[in-house]
Amino acid sequence: AQKVTQAQTEISVVEKEDVTLDCVYETRDTTYYLFWYKQPPSGELVFLIRRNSFDEQNEISGRYSWNFQKSTSSFNFTITASQVVDSAVYFCALIQGDYKLSFGAGTTVTVRA
């Protein structure tokens, strides 16, 4: 069985603050893939990043960065200098072996102007 936990249900910040979203996963496999998706108010889930279990290198893309730590089974996501357009629900997800994604419950981020 696999499981993804996003302990933070909602986070509210003021514009330009940094925000970190936690994701903890459980899996017995050594090969797996982790994803982050963003769901803005319009509803469509937008793919942000994929990370495989053998690549622990952190990644930065503009104001977004990801910290993958196998030792703690975590794949955390940080938005630096948040903007109102970052307001969305963010999902962490795990896939192993087959095609099925296991999603966390999501974290709702609200950025106030």
Next chain:
Amino acid sequence: DVKVTQSSRYLVKRTGEKVFLECVQDMDHENMFWYRQDPGLGLRLIYFSYDVKMKEKGDIPEGYSVSREKKERFSLILESASTNQTSMYLCASSLRVSNQPQHFGDGTRLSIL
């Protein structure tokens, strides 16, 4: 860009009706998926298909069926709609390789009265 199109953004049906949700993708993806999204539960997989006429049950298939007669189209069927099927339904597609990201449609918000 991948385009996944769901036939309706909002749909209202009555208890006991047979409901069809349609999904079309334009990138020749082998895999297609149906999820439902409920607050606090994230996305849960209902069914997925890895080829034409092939289907597999996801985590919550009860009360649903699917049809995939053409590669680009994947239909979700509620045989006899019930109020507990009121939810947001999301369709996704991906390439066959398991580590590829899934691409999502805008979602259908279905209300069963």
